[in-house]
Amino acid sequence: MGILNVTPDSFSDGGVFVGADQALAHARQMEADGAAIIDVGGESTRPGSRGVSVDEELSRVIPVLEALHGEVSVPLSVDTSKPAVMRAAVDAGAGLINDVMALRRDGALAAARDLSVPVCLMHMQGTPETMQDKPCYQHVVKEVVTFLLERVEAAEAAGIERCNLMLDPGFGFGKTDPHNAELLKGLPKLVGHGLPVLAGLSRKSLVGRVLGRAMEERLAGSVALATMATMHGARIIRAHDVRETVDAVRLVNYVMAAQGA
């Protein structure tokens, strides 16, 4: 899942691709590099960030989805928690919903059901504004798995088909580095519930803090974590550096498919 940030303040790449034409060029490059999905997000979810209005998010995301639709052959996911943005985004060509709030906003379950597109349900403790103040868990893996299974129940109760759901532990969303490490090590417990698991670790602060690497120096660490997530059963890897991440995933798949051992 290639990351296409259309947030002016997206701190991971400083919102370099805000214009629709730069976005299209970046999306085409990620598709050429092997991305199976392009994730388009208009609201920065960095720690401490406040949300944006529906209109602001729409003005960022819809023009880009319209520019990409029909120009790239891979499905587009819209990274949003707002029902109105979900509906407009699917109308504009999005084929997946990537919701960091796991459809908890009012109207989100109904929107996802009406739209009947695949949905990624992600765990977050608190909100982007507060989540990193003091993340705390008794058993982080158990609590994240339990939350996600509860969201699956809620989605099915709302009429969303189970086969349209993906689960995501939400690395960095209300987690300390030990929490993130425990979640990555414990990923097989989430994978074991039979739904595809998505992992987003690319360039995140976990890499920066453990390795002491600035944002632009996190490629090797990101590929290492993508490799670990894939070995632990993640089926979708959300990444900035698509070419390098695809190489790693292809090699993991090759080795894991080997006979014997």
Ligand SMILES: Cn1c(SCC(=O)Nc2ccccc2)nc2c(=O)[nH]c(N)nc21
């Ligand atoms: C939209 N979105 C994000 S944005 C946060 C981010 O990339 N931060 C970040 C990026 C680069 C550097 C530092 C932080 N992370 C996920 C994720 O892990 N899973 C799913 N499903 N969606 C996600």
